[in-house]
């Protein structure tokens with residue numbers, strides 16, 4: 683049994699097929715799925731999915747690509763949504779320095795506000811980091827450990843970054859890229875993550891693991907990510923899966 687700790691089931695590529703997707707996930711032992719928002723409408727949709735399907739849990743947050751119109755009203759609305767009993771985290775939030783993504787200072791401001799909201803509501807944070815490693819680490823170090831911790835989702839950094847995040851109480855979650863044939867450094871970072879801080883996810887509909895690279899992703903494929911982690915660690919999947927599941931439930935403590 684496994685949990686997909688990050689899948690955007692509200693994405694138009696997945697939403698219309700969500701029941702088939704849940705069936706396929708359950709068939710391979712994926713018993714729960716965390717569905718993070720990336721703006722207000724997608725966070726609202728995540729909650730709606732969680733209300734309709736007992737295996738889905740929601741997270742709410744503003745992804746750094748979607749902060750252009752964030753103001754005090756929308757942050758208040760986010761806070762209200764986060765009190766919903768099926769919301770297990772604030773996310774996804776973070777920094778994204780790939781070209782075309784809005785102003786970095788503003789990204790940092792909105793990221794900090796949401797980290798503080800996670801702390802205030804005693805929820806874990808789901809953190810996105812793309813080509814922003816140094817500023818991301820500086821921000822989470824400055825804020826300090828969150829009362830309920832958080833996860834570095836779809837981890838793409840170095841062993842050093844993994845170690846620093848672990849020191850601050852964060853879990854490290856791996857997605858499809860750890861399975862890619864040309865991935866060299868990323869698999870090496872897995873050994874630096876304590877076994878009780880390791881998570882797996884799909885980041886559906888993106889980043890399908892091997893052997894489905896390039897195809898639309900879905901939660902059933904989290905098995906391939908977990909199997910790769912087991913292979914890297916020299917363990918059996920049957921031995922690692924319950925550890926990953928226990929870690930996910932410990933972090934997302936509202937998930938039952």
Ligand code: NI
Nearest residue numbers: 688718774885
């Ligand atoms: Ni995501």
